[in-house]
């Protein structure tokens with residue numbers, strides 16, 4: 001397989017310039033996404049390929065040394081973009097060293113095509129390795145669709161560069177110059193073209209994946225406490241009721257209300273009150289199982305959803321939660337703040353006709369009984385009142401009744 005090298009170089013230049021422009025427009029005003037750096041990398045790449053395509057018509061210093069230095073610089077800019085995306089400092093020496101190696105070594109290799117190919121391809125492969133490492137290193141972005149596309153594009157390029165090193169070292173293909181057609185030459189430039197496209201699209205999708213993730217979180221999480229918000233805990237409850245009815249399993253729900261919370265706000269201020277809300281959520285979450293769910297139902301009221309749990313077990317857990325909240329002070333401005341909670345518990349085997357709102361009603365009734373009976377205590381109920389049934393939310397969560405939000 002051989003293709004016309006000047007045409008392929010032209011395609012790479014056009015593709016790099018178009019993608020650089022697109023990324024610059026998409027990333028305008030969003031510095032932390034690293035799109036500006038990525039666009040700069042693509043621009044360096046296109047200038048490098050312009051210089052390469054002028055081989056023989058401009059001094060070798062420009063067409064060989066500067067061009068390859070710019071390719072190494074382009075990979076360095078891509079690495080900077082990934083680090084910026086991940087909010088990490090630029091790895092300066094890992095960016096500068098490959099460029100320095102190329103710029104310092106190539107002037108001595110002007111007459112040695114194979115050695116230049118071997119050295120250049122090795123340096124670029126290492127740079128791609130650094131990019132893949134940064135993308136895959138744990139603790140940063142979870143590799144979503146965008147990251148996978150980006151990594152696949154880079155991996156393909158690295159693979160072809162390694163083939164190129166091998167071909168240069170073993171003399172498998174010895175074209176007399178860059179612009180001469182050859183199988184490895186054609187494969188290299190075709191891959192460069194594909195990589196510019198896939199890696200750049202992958203980088204844009206990575207940004208979109210992160211935005212989507214943020215939006216999903218915002219739609220499901222209470223921003224103050226980090227617990228599930230009212231909508232997502234009710235959706236989860238609806239789903240669990242349906243499953244428990246189908247399997248004839250038990251299900252328990254707690255309504256947890258902080259006692260005299262208004263006093264905390266009045267005496268210490270609303271920021272202290274906010275801090276207490278977060279503290280109570282932390283205590284609840286510490287004690288429940290991973291399959292259980294804690295959600296904020298209203299101001300200082302929380303729901304705890306306990307799948308596959310009967311009344312006895314749920315009431316016992318509720319008593320432990322009451323005790324834990326009472327015993328673990330919330331530290332505010334260096335001073336301990338003690339609060340207590342009243343908990344209403346519902347738990348029973350689910351029957352056909354039972355629905356999520358009946359469970360909330362039952363836990364709510366029990367919670368009010370706990371308040372009436374002196375607070376800092378647990379009351380439990382096992383019966384459900386038949387309410388004017390609300391439709392299930394499963395089929396169309398968008399029909400979520402606004403009165404419940």
Ligand SMILES: Nc1nc2c(ncn2[C@@H]2O[C@H](COP(=O)(O)OP(=O)(O)OP(=O)(O)O)[C@@H](O)[C@H]2O)c(=O)[nH]1
Nearest residue numbers: 257258259260261262263265270271273274299300
């Ligand atoms: N700091 C803070 N306060 C909130 C928030 N949401 C609701 N509140 C306050 O929570 C308080 C609830 O007060 P009440 O409903 O009278 O209940 P309470 O004082 O806990 O009394 P009992 O429930 O009867 O023990 C009100 O003062 C609300 O302003 C919030 O997000 N942050």
